[in-house]
Amino acid sequence: MDVLSKILTKLIADSPSFKFHWKCDKIKRSHLCFADDLIMLCHGSLSSALVLKAALDEFSLLSGLLANQAKSNIFTSGLSSITNQQLINLFGYTVGSLPIRYLGIPIIFTELCLRDCSPFVDKVLSRLTSWLNRGLSYASRLQLIISVLSSL
Template sequence: MEVLARIMEEKSKNPLFKFHWRCEKTKIVNLCFADDLMIFSKGDTNTVRLIMEGLNEFSVLSGLTPNPSKSNIYFSGCSEELRASILHIATFSEGMLPVKYLGVPLITTKLKATDCKCLVDRITKRISSWTNKLLSYAGRAHLIQTILFSMQVYWSSLFILPKKVIKEIESLLRAFLWSGTDIRKHSAKIAWDKVCVPRLQGHAQDLQSYLQ
């Protein structure tokens, strides 16, 4: 991929090449993550043509080519006519924004509650997929700690989650702990803040004995 980066760097020196406005200062054209490649540019036919030339040159050198069925172009602020021209040059399908990568949305604005709907839906779906309704409280607590909460932690490592979303997820986890897969929201046996207390603190031992 270093070869591709150098090819794209050379293409970006062409007077016809126009950077994406957020990448102009840093002169970024492409980013690579494992087997994934992201290319950024202004919505311009000459620029896209130079990018495709660079990809073809890399293909000749390495034997690697973009998979059309797994490649998409994302537009912002481009007219329909310009989109059609660029799609004709690139021969890739048009994707829809916002796009997800590794399960999270790629956005430049502050994360909103609506952006997290897929996270809440995933947690709800995971709870509903567990068909065993005879799990003990300790078993449910273990699933919450190791699986459900880890979903929230993954998103929290990348974004600052809105308070509304955190409360909604806590409500789901609390309902699953006390009612199982039915997710019925009723009065809990123990306050949620005590459930979340570390084992070495406060009422952790009493809680652990109750859950068992």
């Protein structure tokens, strides 16, 4: 993902037609990576999307890796139906619906509140409660807590 990140950064810097997503313009954020997951963000224009697509294509040529079409989505908002269809055709991904969830937490552009995270918190608490009822030693409980938190 470091290589893809560098490719994206270079192509965006070299492309005057690229525009950042309006919520990411101030910090100049075009993508988020975690492990093997990637979220790419841009203004909803064909010229900006072409830069992201060029970066994906260059990365694929260098690494031999391709995005999984079945697991990839495109999210748009406030675009004309023509532009929307052009972007869908460009990437070949299915259209997703917002909000998306990543590791059980909704990815939203507003501040997260307890209501947004309650399913995740409930899941952690239920696992902790079940372990506490097993009669484990404190060291074993600590090890289980660390294990579960790292697996979520």
